[in-house]
Amino acid sequence: MKHPILADNPGDRQLLLGNEAIVRGALEAGINMVTCYPGTPSSEVPDTFYRLRACGRYRMEYSTNEKVALEVGAGASLAGAMTLVTMKHVGVNVAADPLFTLSYTGSPGGLVLLSADDPGCHSSQDEQDNRYYARMAGLPCFEPASAQEAKDMTRDALLLSRKYEQPVLLRTTTRLNHLRGSVVLGELPGPAPLKEFKRDPMRFVPVPMVARRRHAAMLENLQKIQAEIELSAWNRVWGEGKVGVIASGISRAYLRDVLLEPEFENRFKVLELGVTWPFPAATVGEFLRSVERVLIVEELEPLLEEQVRILAQRLGLGVEVVGKGGVLTRLGEYSTTIVRRALAEFLGSECPEREEDSASAAPNLPGRPPILCAGCAHRALYYAVNRVFGKEAIHSSDIGCYTLGIASPLNNADFLYCMGSSISAGSGFSAASGRTTIGYIGDSTFFHSGITGLVNAVFNKHDIILIILDNGTTAMTGHQPNPGVAGELLGDTSVHIDIAKVVEGCGVTQWAKVRPYNLKATMRTLEEMKAMQGVRVLIVEEPCVLFARRTLKQVRTQRAYIHEQGQEVVACHETLGCPAFGKQADEVFIDPEMCAGCMVCLQITPKIKARKKEA
Amino acid sequence: MRVRIYLTGVGGQGTLTATTLLARTALEQGIEVVSGEIHGMAQRGGVVESTILLGGFSSPRISLGEADILLGFEPMETLRALPYLRKGGHVFSSGDIMQPVSVSAGVDTYPPLSEIRRQVEAVAAKAWFLPCRDCGLRAGSAQSGNTALLGAVCASGLLPFGVPALREGIKKFLPPKLVDVNLAALENGIQAMHDQI
Numbered sequence: 001m002k003h004p005i006l007a008d009n010p011g012d013r014q015l016l017l018g019n020e021a022i023v024r025g026a027l028e029a030g031i032n033m034v035t036c037y038p039g040t041p042s043s044e045v046p047d048t049f050y051r052l053r054a055c056g057r058y059r060m061e062y063s064t065n066e067k068v069a070l071e072v073g074a075g076a077s078l079a080g081a082m083t084l085v086t087m088k089h090v091g092v093n094v095a096a097d098p099l100f101t102l103s104y105t106g107s108p109g110g111l112v113l114l115s116a117d118d119p120g121c122h123s124s125q126d127e128q129d130n131r132y133y134a135r136m137a138g139l140p141c142f143e144p145a146s147a148q149e150a151k152d153m154t155r156d157a158l159l160l161s162r163k164y165e166q167p168v169l170l171r172t173t174t175r176l177n178h179l180r181g182s183v184v185l186g187e188l189p190g191p192a193p194l195k196e197f198k199r200d201p202m203r204f205v206p207v208p209m210v211a212r213r214r215h216a217a218m219l220e221n222l223q224k225i226q227a228e229i230e231l232s233a234w235n236r237v238w239g240e241g242k243v244g245v246i247a248s249g250i251s252r253a254y255l256r257d258v259l260l261e262p263e264f265e266n267r268f269k270v271l272e273l274g275v276t277w278p279f280p281a282a283t284v285g286e287f288l289r290s291v292e293r294v295l296i297v298e299e300l301e302p303l304l305e306e307q308v309r310i311l312a313q314r315l316g317l318g319v320e321v322v323g324k325g326g327v328l329t330r331l332g333e334y335s336t337t338i339v340r341r342a343l344a345e346f347l348g349s350e351c352p353e354r355e356e357d358s359a360s361a362a363p364n365l366p367g368r369p370p371i372l373c374a375g376c377a378h379r380a381l382y383y384a385v386n387r388v389f390g391k392e393a394i395h396s397s398d399i400g401c402y403t404l405g406i407a408s409p410l411n412n413a414d415f416l417y418c419m420g421s422s423i424s425a426g427s428g429f430s431a432a433s434g435r436t437t438i439g440y441i442g443d444s445t446f447f448h449s450g451i452t453g454l455v456n457a458v459f460n461k462h463d464i465i466l467i468i469l470d471n472g473t474t475a476m477t478g479h480q481p482n483p484g485v486a487g488e489l490l491g492d493t494s495v496h497i498d499i500a501k502v503v504e505g506c507g508v509t510q511w512a513k514v515r516p517y518n519l520k521a522t523m524r525t526l527e528e529m530k531a532m533q534g535v536r537v538l539i540v541e542e543p544c545v546l547f548a549r550r551t552l553k554q555v556r557t558q559r560a561y562i563h564e565q566g567q568e569v570v571a572c573h574e575t576l577g578c579p580a581f582g583k584q585a586d587e588v589f590i591d592p593e594m595c596a597g598c599m600v601c602l603q604i605t606p607k608i609k610a611r612k613k614e615a
Numbered sequence: 616m617r618v619r620i621y622l623t624g625v626g627g628q629g630t631l632t633a634t635t636l637l638a639r640t641a642l643e644q645g646i647e648v649v650s651g652e653i654h655g656m657a658q659r660g661g662v663v664e665s666t667i668l669l670g671g672f673s674s675p676r677i678s679l680g681e682a683d684i685l686l687g688f689e690p691m692e693t694l695r696a697l698p699y700l701r702k703g704g705h706v707f708s709s710g711d712i713m714q715p716v717s718v719s720a721g722v723d724t725y726p727p728l729s730e731i732r733r734q735v736e737a738v739a740a741k742a743w744f745l746p747c748r749d750c751g752l753r754a755g756s757a758q759s760g761n762t763a764l765l766g767a768v769c770a771s772g773l774l775p776f777g778v779p780a781l782r783e784g785i786k787k788f789l790p791p792k793l794v795d796v797n798l799a800a801l802e803n804g805i806q807a808m809h810d811q812i
Contacts, residue, residue: 015635015642015650122653146649146673179675180635180650182642253673260617260671337678363734365695366723368625368715370661573720579660582719591719 003052008188016183018176019044021147022114024185025154027057030192032081032109034060035069037448038477039088040123041177042116046086047478057191061493062474062481065419065448066091070098070113077107077167078204080195082158086114089130090418094449096133102167103138104214105204106221108195110162112154113139114170119299120333122174125399125418127332129300130171134277138218139169140225141277142234143249147181149274153234155186160228162192166221169277173299175250175333226278234274235283241269243347244291244319246284248273248304251297254339263352264343279307288312288319295346296323299334322346371404374580375596377542378402378469380516382412383576383600385438385467388526393436396426398450400442401476401544402469409577412440420449427453427462436530439466443484443499444474451502457535458507465529465536470499471544479547489551503537511537519603545596556597558610560590568605576601616775617670620768621677623696624688624761625713626660633688633761634665640784641669644776651675660716662692669775684773688761689713690744694731697738706739707768709747709760743767745807754799762797763804770805778805 004014005024016024022045026034036046049060063069066087073085087095092115099113115133118124134141142157144150154170161168202210229235239259245268247255252272258264271287273280288294288311296305305323312319324330327341344351372379382405385393397403397413398421405412417425422439430437441450446468457464474480481489487496503511510532514522522540529536548554560580562569569588573581578601580594590601592613601608620637624630631652638650649672652665666677677699685700687693687708700706710728717723728744735742745767751760762785768774769781778801785797 013642015639015648174653175651175675178652180638180648180652181675182648250674253675256673333676335676335678336674336681363694363697365691366715366717366725368660368662368692370626371716373660577716577720579716579719582714583721 005048006052006055006188007185010185010187012185013182014185015180016147016151017044018144018147018150018172018179018181020048021150021183022154022170023048023052024183025151026084026158028151028186028188029155029158030082030189031058031084031158032191032194033073033076033083034058034086035063035073035076035083036086037063037066037069037091038474038480039091039116040477041118041174042086042088042114043477043480044177045114047480050480064483066095067098070095070102073111074098074102074107077109077111079197080109082110082162082192083107084112084114084154084158087116088124089115089117089128090124090126092130092133094419096137099133099167100137101206104206104211104218106165107161107167108165108197109192110158110165111167112157112161112170113167114172116177117171117173119173125416127300129303130169131276131303132301134169134171135303138222139167139277140222140229140275141169141171142275143171144176144274145250145252147179147183150176151183152186153274156234160225164221164225166218166225171249173250173333222278226280229275229278229280230282232275232280235272235280237269237271237287239266239269241267242292243267244269244271244287244294245297245343246271246273246287246294246304246308247297248276249299251299251334251339254334254336255297257336258340258343261340261352264340267347268343273304276304281311284308285311285315288315288317291319293320293322293346295342296321297328297334297339297342300330302330369407371407371579372401373545373596374578374594375545375598376401377471377516377540377545377598378405379410379576379578380519380542380598380600381467381469381522381540382410384516384519384522384526385412386410386575388523388530389436389438393438394426394429394433396422396429396437396439398422398439398441398445400445400469402440402442405440407577409575419445420453423450423453423457423464423466426464426466427457427460430464431462437464439464441466441468442475443468443470443472444482446499447483447497451506454503454506454508454535454537462535463533465538468499468503468537468539470539470541471547473544473547473551475544475547479544479551499539503539508535508537510534511539513539513541516540516542517598517600519600545598557613558597558599559592559595559613560597560599560601560608560610561592562588562590562607563609564607566607569607572601572604572608576604617672618668618683618774619672619677619681620667620669620684620686621682621696621699622665622667622686622688623692624663625692626663628663628688629758629761630663630688631665633765634667636784636788637765638667639788640780641667641776643784643787644780646775647671649673649675662695664696684768685739686764686768688747688764690728690731691725694726694734697735700738702738703740704738705771705773706735706742707764707771708735708742708744709764710744711746711748711760743808743811745804747804750803750807751800754803755796759793759796759800762800763807766801766804767808770808
């Protein structure tokens with residue numbers, strides 16, 4: 001059956017995830033090429049393209065990192081392909097280098113960069129506001145607030161980019177990526193024709209002389225785009241009165257819902273900005289002239305607010321501008337509650353009494369923090385490390401499931417910056433402190449940006465143990481392919497790359513490979529490495545337990561059980577921290593439903609034994 | 616009729632599948648729907664929260680005190696999410712306990728079910744605690760217990776659509792091999808609710 005996203009049935013209504021709507025929008029524009037590095041909350045965009053790849057409308061790839069994804073995308077767009085490049089917000093930092101040049105040289109076939117921001121840090125190390133990149137690199141910026149807009153803006157952004165040959169930023173936030181809403185489908189034309197490449201080194205090779213000219217060309221191009229944005233239906237005024245509100249992004253959704261309430265209905269004149277850069281000064285100026293006071297509602301940084309203040313000053317307007325301050329902070333996500341309070345404050349009225357104040361307080365309950373799964377090989381490895389190194393070693397973590405080693409009783413994460421930082425930050429720490437330092441990095445993260453750090457560690461004679469936790473997939477973001485994935489799973493569009501050969505190729509002479517479920521061998525190898533100096537690499541191979549079950553169809557028929565209670569069993573429970581273990585009335589038990597059959601605990605104490613799982 | 620529904624459960628329980636089924640069912644009935652969910656790190660055994668907003672809302676979020684209906688797939692998670700319920704809202708919760716690691720490790724204590732019930736009933740106009748797992752198992756799979764809870768909420772008359780719409784939704788949106796089990800679980804859920812009246 002044809003996937004509903006590929007339905008050529010204009011006018012049809014579907015319930016789509018924001019990220020699925022983006023895919024549909026790209027298809028409606030005639031997308032030719034998709035590149036990405038997965039990362040929450042962007043992942044369902046490339047994952048949906050991957051699932052639909054047999055339709056033959058486009059070529060898509062999981063690139064090794066965001067810089068590579070953008071460069072591959074830039075090259076494709078140069079060759080005339082309409083291109084979408086997707087990543088999470090911090091990925092744009094990785095891709096920033098090519099991005100700033102790309103906006104000078106332009107993107108002939110059209111290129112949209114999806115930056116999925118994460119206000120509230122639902123699954124990220126920061127909540128940076130990537131609308132800054134639009135301003136800094138010179139990218140028109142679209143900010144959808146519904147599933148329908150996600151589809152339509154993606155289409156429009158691609159077409160705008162193709163028309164002006166200027167890369168465009170599609171900036172979303174977690175709530176938009178992961179909402180579901182009804183979407184009315186548009187026409188589904190075939191893929192866009194390739195624009196023929198016209199060789200032009202004086203445009204595409206930014207030596208200083210060219211770069212200076214292209215900077216001017218970019219600014220001129222953005223001016224033309226601004227003129228078009230001034231007329232865009234994505235920036236619209238509604239409501240009446242002398243009290244104004246300007247909102248962008250998902251804040252528009254919160255604002256609309258609050259303005260449905262009787263206390264606020266019909267009291268505001270609203271300007272919703274869907275395309276926020278280049279700043280539509282004429283549209284905003286006209287709005288400012290029509291009101292006496294205006295409130296700016298935008299999550300994170302006060303970017304619109306600053307533009308509005310500059311504009312009001314330039315136009316010599318006496319309009320009162322209110323933005324960040326009070327409940328409108330630069331932190332986290334907004335909500336209807338925050339917007340309601342801000343509006344009430346702005347009106348100088350009391351916030352209407354709501355039930356929330358009298359409902360119930362947040363109860364103090366046992367938490368459910370995310371943890372490593374039962375049978376996760378990372379736990380086995382961490383256990384072995386802690387046995388061999390005790391509390392002395394310093395743990396330089398990285399980005400992936402294994403960051404969850406931060407939790408007790410493992411405590412295997414002391415610091416972390418970003419993708420690939422384990423090896424390089426660990427090198428620096430070790431060099432300055434002289435302490436035993438262990439870096440942990442997953443297979444996908446190693447290919448993403450660990451290799452450069454490893455070369456550096458060898459080149460500069462650092463003293464560090466790097467443990468590569470090779471679970472054969474990109475586990476945290478939903479099991480996407482990466483170069484480390486076994487060849488037979490990759491199909492004929494990708495090639496497996498052997499991590500050990502890469503490690504050797506980087507000049508590492510002291511390396512070994514172990515299976516972490518074999519505790520004895522793992523600990524023996526760690527002991528050997530502990531006695532050495534310099535760069536040591538331990539490759540730990542065991543498939544992600546979920547991946548093994550779902551994709552590799554591995555079945556483990558044995559389950560662990562407590563053969564005899566006692567202190568050893570209690571100690572095993574307390575140091576391993578396996579969630580399949582439990583305690584009831586001073587007796588330790590192992591839940592046979594949760595136990596994955598890794599049999600690591602059997603190697604810790606003979607008082608735990610294995611038996612066949614009951615059917 | 617505008618209704619905000621807050622759903623909560625534990626990662627791996629199928630909360631998001633249930634959310635999408637209910638949201639699709641609503642859209643199928645011509646009702647405006649926005650639904651929200653949080654993916655990623657939160658799923659590794661953690662709490663999974665989602666929302667369904669019916670009748671013309673734009674935002675996929677529900678603030679504290681805004682939910683008309685709280686659907687809890689685990690009783691302690693129902694209690695944790697209680698601040699989202701408006702006073703006088705309705706609660707449909709599974710009564711089946713899933714211990715968090717800190718409780719099974721003996722570090723924390725799971726609140727007694729009677730205490731959960733007392734706190735929930737202090738806020739809600741009406742609260743149902745249903746034996747969802749049992750409803751599901753009798754239908755053919757524990758997982759279908761989620762549908763028992765959906766059946767109860769659809770039978771309550773609090774939504775702009777009823778049980779027939781959910782039956783249609785199950786037939787249309789679930790994989791064919793799961794349809795019969797879920798249809799049976801739905802009936803078990805309604806029965807379980809009636810047994811408590």
